[in-house]
Amino acid sequence: QSVLTQPPSVSAAPGQKVIISCSGSSSNIGNNYVSWYQHLPGSAPRLLIYDNDKRPSGIPDRFSGSKSGTSATLAITGLQTGDEADYFCASWDSSLSAAMFGGGTKLTAL
Amino acid sequence: QVQLQESGPGLMKPSETLSLTCTVSGGSISTYFWIWIRQPAGKGLEFIGRVHTSGNTNYSPSFKGRVSMSVDSSKNQFSLKLTSVTAADSAIYYCARCLRSYDSFSRYSYYFDSWGQGTLVTVSS
Numbered sequence: 305q306s307v308l309t310q311p312p313s314v315s316a317a318p319g320q321k322v323i324i325s326c327s328g329s330s331s332n333i334g335n336n337y338v339s340w341y342q343h344l345p346g347s348a349p350r351l352l353i354y355d356n357d358k359r360p361s362g363i364p365d366r367f368s369g370s371k372s373g374t375s376a377t378l379a380i381t382g383l384q385t386g387d388e389a390d391y392f393c394a395s396w397d398s399s400l401s402a403a404m405f406g407g408g409t410k411l412t413a414l
Numbered sequence: 415q416v417q418l419q420e421s422g423p424g425l426m427k428p429s430e431t432l433s434l435t436c437t438v439s440g441g442s443i444s445t446y447f448w449i450w451i452r453q454p455a456g457k458g459l460e461f462i463g464r465v466h467t468s469g470n471t472n473y474s475p476s477f478k479g480r481v482s483m484s485v486d487s488s489k490n491q492f493s494l495k496l497t498s499v500t501a502a503d504s505a506i507y508y509c510a511r512c513l514r515s516y517d518s519f520s521r522y523s524y525y526f527d528s529w530g531q532g533t534l535v536t537v538s539s
Contacts, residue, residue: 306458339525348418348529349508355523392459396522402474403449403524405459 307332308393310406316383317414324378324409326393332404334374336396340367343390343408352391353378385413416441418509418530426537432496436509436530443467443485447512448492449526450483452505460505464512465492499537506532 309327316322326338340353351360353369356376368379376395380387393406422434436448450462463473465483473481477496485492496503510526517523 336522336524341526346531348531349510349526350529351525351527354513354525354527360527394459394525396524398522400475401472402476403451403461405451405461407458 306407307397307400307404308395308406310391310393310409312407313410313412315412315414318383318385320383321379321381322383322411324380324391324393324411326376326378326406328374328376328395328404330374331399332374332395332397333371333376335398338369338371338376338393338395340369340376340378341392341394342387343392345390349392380411383413387411388413416511416528418511418528420507420509420530420533422507422533422535424534424536426499426535428500428537428539429498430537432494432499432503432535434494434507434509434533434535436492436494438490438492438511443487443490443492447514448483448485449510449512450494451508451510451526453508453532454502454505459508462494462496464514501537504535504537506534508532 337355341349343349352367356371357369366381390408392408397404417439419437444467447464449464453459465471467485480497482495510529515523
């Protein structure tokens with residue numbers, strides 16, 4: 305069982321907006337920064353968001369992140385079929401002295 | 415864009431020592447933190463530990479006593495050794511580059527900007 309909690313799956317129609325949540329505690333999300341990744345099985349995970357809401361160069365502004373308290377969210381607007389993938393969050397856990405990950409959310413574009 | 419590629423044995427027997435290497439191309443291995451993460455089938459990602467090119471290491475408490483990591487800057491590679499493997503160590507193992515810092519409030523920024531595709535390790539008798 306992952307320390308950070310994500311919904312197993314989300315879905316939306318192409319062109320719509322989807323939000324993926326990531327819930328943690330004060331030892332991780334509550335007092336450290338959150339990052340988000342996109343992962344297609346068999347390929348390398350891709351960094352989408354770091355430091356809660358920053359996008360690396362090359363990541364479209366359709367992807368955005370936010371954090372409030374011990375929870376974080378990843379929003380994807382203008383959903384495309386190419387966005388179908390697994391998405392997971394991560395944060396340092398100060399109590400466990402390790403990086404912690406969400407269990408991953410499978411995104412389906414209906 | 416830096417690229418990472420894991421290499422390892424694939425199939426192992428219980429009690430053996432797992433040795434994995436991550437080769438970094440398209441950039442220097444120097445001055446960065448490098449990490450190992452794994453994902454057992456049907457489960458979430460698990461942080462194993464990190465190594466800096468200075469040789470400084472930090473291991474997850476879940477693996478302490480069994481894990482060691484090192485860097486070979488001359489080959490632009492870093493490696494993982496995990497001793498006394500069992501079936502529970504069967505997983506896809508990923509290497510990644512870690513960018514780490516903390517702010518004036520001691521909040522950690524800890525993220526992974528380049529990843530390998532992963533290598534499957536199966537432990538079976």
